[in-house]
Structures are given as C-alpha cells and as structure tokens.
Amino acid sequence: MATMVARRIDWTGIVFAVVLTLLIVFPLIVVGTWAFTNVWRYPSVIPQEFGLRFWNQTLARADVWSSISTSLILATTVTGLSALICLPAAYAFARLEFPGRNILFFSFLAGHAFPKFGLLVAIAGIFLQLNLIGTFWGVVLIQLVGTLLFMIWIPVAAFQAVDRRMEEAARDVGASPFRVFWSITLPQAGPTIAAAILLSFVGTFYETEGAWLIGAPQVRTLPVLMISFINNQPVIQYGAVLSVILWVPSFIALMFARRVVNSGSFARGFGG
Amino acid sequence: MTTETAGALAPAPQSSRRPIGLLLVAVPVLLVLWLIVWPIIAAVIQTVWISTPGGREFSLETYRFFFSDGYSLSNLSITLWTTGVCAILLLLVCLPIALYLRFSDSKVAAYVQGLAIFPMFVPSIILSFAFIRVLGPNGTVDLLLNAMSLSKIRSPYLTPWGPVIGLVWDNIPLTVLILLSGLGAVSNQSIEAARDVGAGRFAVLWHIILPRITNSILVAISFAVLGIFSAFTLPYVLGPAAPEMMGPFMQRTFRELLDPTTAITQAVITFGFCIVFGLFYVRSVAKNRAA
Numbered sequence: 001m002a003t004m005v006a007r008r009i010d011w012t013g014i015v016f017a018v019v020l021t022l023l024i025v026f027p028l029i030v031v032g033t034w035a036f037t038n039v040w041r042y043p044s045v046i047p048q049e050f051g052l053r054f055w056n057q058t059l060a061r062a063d064v065w066s067s068i069s070t071s072l073i074l075a076t077t078v079t080g081l082s083a084l085i086c087l088p089a090a091y092a093f094a095r096l097e098f099p100g101r102n103i104l105f106f107s108f109l110a111g112h113a114f115p116k117f118g119l120l121v122a123i124a125g126i127f128l129q130l131n132l133i134g135t136f137w138g139v140v141l142i143q144l145v146g147t148l149l150f151m152i153w154i155p156v157a158a159f160q161a162v163d164r165r166m167e168e169a170a171r172d173v174g175a176s177p178f179r180v181f182w183s184i185t186l187p188q189a190g191p192t193i194a195a196a197i198l199l200s201f202v203g204t205f206y207e208t209e210g211a212w213l214i215g216a217p218q219v220r221t222l223p224v225l226m227i228s229f230i231n232n233q234p235v236i237q238y239g240a241v242l243s244v245i246l247w248v249p250s251f252i253a254l255m256f257a258r259r260v261v262n263s264g265s266f267a268r269g270f271g272g
Numbered sequence: 273m274t275t276e277t278a279g280a281l282a283p284a285p286q287s288s289r290r291p292i293g294l295l296l297v298a299v300p301v302l303l304v305l306w307l308i309v310w311p312i313i314a315a316v317i318q319t320v321w322i323s324t325p326g327g328r329e330f331s332l333e334t335y336r337f338f339f340s341d342g343y344s345l346s347n348l349s350i351t352l353w354t355t356g357v358c359a360i361l362l363l364l365v366c367l368p369i370a371l372y373l374r375f376s377d378s379k380v381a382a383y384v385q386g387l388a389i390f391p392m393f394v395p396s397i398i399l400s401f402a403f404i405r406v407l408g409p410n411g412t413v414d415l416l417l418n419a420m421s422l423s424k425i426r427s428p429y430l431t432p433w434g435p436v437i438g439l440v441w442d443n444i445p446l447t448v449l450i451l452l453s454g455l456g457a458v459s460n461q462s463i464e465a466a467r468d469v470g471a472g473r474f475a476v477l478w479h480i481i482l483p484r485i486t487n488s489i490l491v492a493i494s495f496a497v498l499g500i501f502s503a504f505t506l507p508y509v510l511g512p513a514a515p516e517m518m519g520p521f522m523q524r525t526f527r528e529l530l531d532p533t534t535a536i537t538q539a540v541i542t543f544g545f546c547i548v549f550g551l552f553y554v555r556s557v558a559k560n561r562a563a
Contacts, residue, residue, distance in 0.1 A: 010376060010378040010380045010381070012372055012376070013372065013376055013378055013380030013381055013383075013384055014380060016368075016369060016372055016380075016384045017380050017383050017384050017387070020369075020384060020387040020388065021387065023441070024387050024390055024391060024441070025387070025390075026406070027399075027402035027403065027405070027406045028394065028398075028402055030402060030405050030406050030412050031398065031401060031402045031405055034405060042410045042414075042415065042418075043410075043414075043415060043418045043419070044415070045415050045416065045419045085299040085300050085303075086300055088296045089296050089297040089299070089300045089301075091296065092292075092293045092296035092297050093297060096292065096293035096296070097293065098291075098292075098293030098294045098297075099294070100294075101293070104297055104301050106558050106561075107301060107304050108300070108304060109554045109557060109558060110304060110308045110309060110554075111304070111308045112498070112550070112553065112554055112557070113547075113550035113551055113553065113554045114312065114498075114543055114546065114550055115498050115499075115501045115502035115542045115543065115546045115550075116498070116499070116502060117502035117503065117504045117518075117519045117522060117523075117539075117542075118502045118518070118522065118538075118539035118540075118542035118543055118546075119308065119311070119312070119539070121522045121523075121526055121535050121536060121538070121539040122311035122312055122314070122315040122536060122539050122540075123307055123308075123311045124526060124532070124535075125311065125314065125315060125318065125532050125535075125536045126307075126310070126311050126314060128532055141307065142307070144303065145303060145304070145307045145308065148300050148303065148304065152300060153561070206395040206397070208395075208396070208397055208504075208505050209504045209505060209519075212504070212505075212523070213504075213523055213526065213527065216527075223395065223397045223505075226397045226398075226401070227397065227505070227508070227509060230397075230400060230401055230404065230509055231509070236405070239401050240401070240405075243398045243401050243402075246395065246397070246398060247394070247395075247398060250393045250394065250395060251393070253393060254393045
C-alpha cells in the first residue's frame with residue numbers, strides 16, 4: 001500500500017507525524033513550559049514571565065523531599081530484593097532440570113490473567129489481616145510481586161542465549177564452575193539482565209496503584225504526592241515542577257531501552 | 273537444558289541436582305502462590321462464606337447487594353462503557369498507524385514509530401497532569417481558542433470522556449507494537465499477488481491482511497481490556513466523582529468506607545467480567561514464549 005506512496009512524498013506519514021506530534025508531544029511541552037513559568041495568567045497564550053522561582057519553592061517543600069527519598073528507597077529495596085530472588089531462579093529455569101519446571105515457569109503469568117487493580121484489592125484483603133496496610137513492607141511486597149514476571153522471563157532468555165561451547169571450553173581447561181559463571185556466563189548475559197533491572201527499577205518508581213491502595217497516606221511516594229498535588233494544590237507550577245523531576249528516571253530508561261522496545265521480541269513478550 | 277551444562281552451576285552427582293533447581297525457584301514461586309493465587313481463592317471464599325450470627329455459612333448476599341444496588345450497577349455500566357469505547361478507539365487509532373509502519377520504509381515512518389511508542393515512557397500520573405493543563409478549564413486549548421476569538425471547549429475533564437482520552441493515550445504503544453508484530457506475519461508476496469489479480473486497497477485489507485492478524489487484534493484487545501477495566505489512576509484523577517469506574521470505586525470502598533468484604537466482592541466481579549480476556553491473553557503469551 002504505502003510502499004507505492006513512499007517513492008514520492010510520504011503524505012500519509014507526514015499526516016501521522018503531525019497529528020501524533022500534536023497529540024503526544026504537545027501536552028508534555030505544555031507541562032514543561034509551566035515548570036519554568038513564574039507568571040502565566042489567562043488569557044495570555046504565552047507566559048507573562050519565565051523563571052525558576054517555583055523550582056526553589058517546590059524544592060523547599062519538606063513533603064517533596066521526603067517522598068523523593070521514600071520513592072528511591074522503595075524502588076531500590078524492591079529492585080534489590082527482586083534481583084536477589086529472581087536471578088538465581090532465572091538461572092535455574094534456564095539451566096537446571098527439575099520437576100514441574102514448565103508449569104512453575106508459566107505460573108508467573110498468573111497475575112496477568114486478572115485485572116490488576118482487582119487483584120490488588122484482593123491482596124489488600126490479605127494484608128488487612130496481617131496489619132500490613134499503611135506500612136513500608138506492605139508496599140515493598142505488593143511492588144515486588146509486580147516485578148517477578150519481568151525479572152524472571154527476561155534473564156531466562158539472557159541465560160539461554162549464552163554460548164554453551166565457550167562455557168564447556170573453559171571447563172575443559174580446568175576453570176571452576178564459579179569461575180565459568182563469573183568470566184563467561186555473566187558478561188554475556190549481563191547487558192540484558194541490566195536492562196531487566198533498570199526496567200524493574202523504573203517500573204517500581206512509577207508504581208502508583210499499589211502504593212496508593214496499600215501505602216497512602218503513611219507511605220507517600222512521588223506519584224502518590226503527585227495525585228494529591230493534582231487534587232488539592234491550587235499552585236499549578238508545583239505539579240509541573242514535580243512532573244519534570246518525576247520524569248527523569250523515565251528519560252534514562254528511554255535512552256537505554258529504545259533498542260529493546262523496538263525489537264520484535266519485546267512485543268512477543270506481551271503476546272503480540 | 274541438557275544436564276551436562278546444568279553441571280556448570282552444580283557439579284554434584286545427578287541425583288542431588290533436582291532439589292537444587294527447585295530450591296532456587298522456591299522463593300519467587302511461593303510469592304506467586306501467597307500473593308496472587310491465594311488472594312484470589314481467599315477473595316472468592318471470603319465473599320461467599322460469610323459470618324452470620326449463627327457462625328459462617330454459604331451466602332451470595334454481597335453479590336445480590338451489588339447487582340441490586342443502583343449505584344454499584346451504574347459504576348459497573350460506566351466501566352463497561354469506558355472499556356468498550358476505549359477498545360474501539362484504540363483499534364481505530366492503532367490499526368492505521370501499524371499498517372502504515374508495516375508498509376512504509378521512509379524516514380518519516382521511524383519518527384512516527386518513535387512517537388507511537390513514546391507514551392510508554394510517560395507515567396500515567398504525568399499524563400493526567402498534562403491532560404488537565406491542556407484540556408482542563410482555562411487550559412491551553414481554551415487559550416488558543418480564545419486567542420482566535422472562538423468559544424471555549426466543553427472540557428472533558430471530570431466527565432466520562434476524560435478517562436477515555438487518557439486511557440487511549442496510555443495504551444497506544446503496546447497496542448501498536450502487538451499489531452505491528454502480527455502484521456510482520458503478513459508477507460509482501462501475498463499482497464502483491466492479490467493486487468496482481470486486481471484487488472483494491474480495501475479488498476487487500478479486508479481479505480488478505482485482516483484474516484491474518486485476527487489473533488493479534490484479539491490479543492491487543494484482551495491486553496487493553498484487562499488494563500482498562502480496573503484502571504485506577506486515570507479514572508480517579510480525570511473521571512467524574514459519580515458514577516465512578518470500578519478501580520476508584522473499589523479503592524474508595526476499601527480505604528474510605530472501610531468495607532473490605534464489599535470491596536473484595538467488587539474485585540471478584542471484575543475478575544468475572546475479564547476472565548475470558550485474561551485466559552485468552554495468558555494463553556497467547558504462553559504460546560509465544562514456548563514457541
């Protein structure tokens with residue numbers, strides 16, 4: 001179809017590009033503009049005064065700093081625990097034979113057969129009996145469950161892609177199993193595993209629903225603070241500045257993950 | 273998966289290898305059992321096995337209440353409406369984008385693909401804020417209309433259309449990726465052959481392309497339905513206070529009305545409405561992964 005058109009000027013593409021730019025990039029530019037605005041009163045199309053005044057004011061707020069540190073500690077704890085329990089499991093799934101290997105491997109899909117927030121409410125019912133509502137570890141647990149699938153399936157693929165002949169060659173010349181793992185297996189699987197860890201950190205950092213249902217108001221992460229800014233904060237710039245700060249991890253992920261996301265295997269992981 | 277390479281980790285005699293593998297996967301598997309499988313079973317038990325003055329007994333009272341309560345039913349119907357409208361809009365928006373990306377190799381196509389995937393890197397809470405600044409009262413659209421001396425829009429903020437716009441925006445990337453991955457299976461030869469015998473664009477789309485990507489379309493819809501039916505953040509921030517979608521409704525029942533049994537009943541009802549999509553989605557992912 002479009003192959004015919006593409007030889008000439010790609011009008012279809014230009015229409016898509018313009019419409020998508022308006023719908024996807026433009027709203028974010030508006031937020032970015034608000035963050036660097038001192039005065040913008042209706043009905044001026046552009047702000048009356050640009051400036052960094054609200055950066056100082058936002059960064060002077062105690063609730064902003066406490067939620068930044070809560071979010072970072074939470075995301076680090078969850079990602080660390082997830083790596084600790086999932087990477088050995090991924091290695092076992094990729095390399096060891098044990099009873100029930102297949103069914104256990106696919107058991108991580110269980111959570112994806114249900115609407116997510118309904119599942120969170122069901123988990124919250126369990127947490128209520130365990131007094132985990134409103135606690136740091138309650139939020140850690142609920143976010144940890146959300147990382148399991150990614151942190152096992154992606155590293156399994158990475159371990160399976162390692163060239164076995166190199167490992168065998170190293171063992172033939174007398175390398176210990178640990179040495180083989182450290183010098184041969186890990187360097188080859190490392191980049192993909194690092195991408196999985198980055199994805200799970202960023203995903204946890206932005207996780208809003210579990211943190212809001214289980215943690216709020218005692219455990220206040222950045223997205224949770226952002227919800228209360230949207231609902232109750234009349235000063236628009238606070239939310240805009242927070243949005244820009246909040247977007248930084250995503251920007252880093254964007255830099256690293258573009259290749260992974262554009263490859264077909266990523267879409268296949270979602271069943272495409 | 274030969275046992276020889278398994279020895280790279282555990283150079284133990286063959287008989288002792290089995291427990292090691294199970295031991296390594298035990299913690300994540302137990303977490304799935306404790307925090308996914310058990311809550312679902314417990315949710316069903318807790319809502320049909322209710323404590324009464326005379327001890328616990330089987331009763332469908334909480335479900336009877338839900339399906340006879342006008343407010344609960346209007347929340348359910350706004351959820352069904354939002355999910356349906358979003359699914360249709362997503363197909364109408366994403367199918368043309370995916371078709372264009374599949375059959376174009378121009379430089380513009382790379383830019384379009386980048387844009388279509390970009391929302392994946394915008395957390396929905398930032399999207400909500402951007403939505404309010406652009407489409408909310410006195411937002412950027414109002415500013416521009418006012419500058420052109422036109423009247424303001426009727427803002428979709430806090431109406432049922434607010435969550436619809438936000439959810440469609442949020443779901444564009446994965447829908448496009450899933451459809452694009454399905455379109456990869458449509459060969460150029462089959463299309464050229466059809467064109468050689470005189471098929472028009474629409475005929476090619478209808479008879480050649482669509483039948484081959486039916487499965488991908490169903491997967492994309494299932495994924496979107498599972499995400500949208502119990503969406504929380506976007507409906508909570510952008511939607512009307514009443515009727516509310518199931519996500520905010522469950523949250524409010526649980527945390528503000530402090531009525532976990534009713535909230536869990538609502539959760540089980542969302543499971544029921546999504547079970548077909550969920551099973552189909554999981555089956556497709558598993559099939560893909562096993563292949």
